[in-house]
Amino acid sequence: MTAGTTQQAVRADDPVGASSTERRRIADAVPPAITFAVLTALWYAATQFEFGLTRIPAPHDVAVAFWDMTASGELANAFWQSGTVFLAGFFPGVVIAIVMGIVLGNIRALDLAFSPYLYAFFSTPFIALVPLFLVIFGYGVQGKIAIVFTLVWIFVLLQTLAGIRNVDREFHEIAESFCAPWWRRWFEVTLPAAVPFIIAGVRLGIGRALVGVVVAEFETFVRGGFGGIIMQRSQAFDLAEALVPAVVLSLIGVGLFFALFRLELRLSAWKKSA
């Protein structure tokens, strides 16, 4: 499928329209490339000024720092440490949230009883609860995993609930008028409607989990992990090295965001845009 191309008149010398598609693709890439050049220029310009305590590191310094840290294995170590915390918190969080969401979504009494408090908990900026979590679960790995778990769990739970509630009433009515048994109604009506919400929740949950890992590592001050490196290097005013994990994390965040966006579109393909 060629997304983004419009119908063009067929030319005798180019019946497939390949050349104009090519030209369009190149034309589309030009503005972002120009922006990239402008931003890089601005970055270099900004390194000349000192706003705060120290200068901004130049892009090539950051690149050198990236190379050094990869070569010394420090980045790989940090990736491993942060990654295990992330996975250990993320997957249980998602699974338990979906299961609880399904239970709550189907038993209306439980939904009514607990939803307001779940929503209130969600409305609390989680960063404010991080110190509490660390005090309760300890400043080590358990604390970090607990933070990531809770961040992901509450979000995916509310998304699952929203998805289950979102089913058009008409579908439920049709299922009922056809005397569909509860498990058929569940698999063929509720679940397909809820899945886009759940996938969206998981996708956005990844972003939240990444934030959770970094924030947990800031507080625990264990030297490893991306957050630890950022905090430690920042305090040592070694900004080129501090920026490396930040940039890597941002790229990971962006990459996962878009990869899962594609997945979400694929899984929602049954839904007509209405």
Place this chain on the structure above:
Amino acid sequence: MARARDKVSPASVGSPTASGMDLLPAGSQTPTAASRVGLLALLRNPWILRGLGLVFLLSVWEAWSRSGRVDPTLVAGPSRIVSRVPRVLTHELYVESLLSTLDLLARGFFLSVAIGITLGVVVGRIRVLDRALTPYLNALYAAPVPALAPILTITIGFGLASKLVVVVLVAVFPILINVQAGVKATDEDLIEVGRSFGANERQIWTHIVLPFAVPFIGVGLRLGVARALIGTVVAEFYTSPDGLGFLILIFARRFDTASMMTPVLTYTVLGLLLVGAFTYLERRLSTWRVP
């Protein structure tokens, strides 16, 4: 599900907008065979259910904190937390911290709204800028802002500027994205009619595009204010400590988890109030929505 047997009005059965917040309509309490049984009717009342839920949660929490399994000095039950509330509220730093938080929140939010609407409208209308900027805006949106906060603090300084940058980075994107979507969604037919009546660009803006975008701005503001609060908390913790965040950190260093909950609950109340207010605003603005 037992719904088919309930004689309730159609509007309340599996309503698509059913959230925990809806009340069953008054007419649903008509005396049918099922609901004449008093206890069952009572259990169906959402307010009673919410109360029971709250009681259940608080009891479990209290029991857990008093059981031998966790250190009682670390895990405070609701009873201890509530008993600390008056002391914290009258603490010398509390009001000062609260005002500082509100100040940062207000400044950050207004700045985000200004930037978000301006950029959203510009990027939505001018296609070249859309193509040029969108990839970088998406990248910035997906970047975890707390990871950048210490670096921003050191490069921009320990004052208000770094805090504002953090708040804006967190809050601006929902606003920008929604405004951009609203501007892009403006019906082309409406613009054509405007042009055929001789409207210049500025008039198209003020009479067609912006009014069309108003409901989208409403949505953006509601999402933005929630994120602005989160951004404020991040700024208070990870740039120079200030406001309610600073208070929380003070209590945390003393391992005083009971007192710590009061500023946390303040944040919760703030969040609920603000989102509630802006949801109302969004609903009012949606009356402009072109069907």
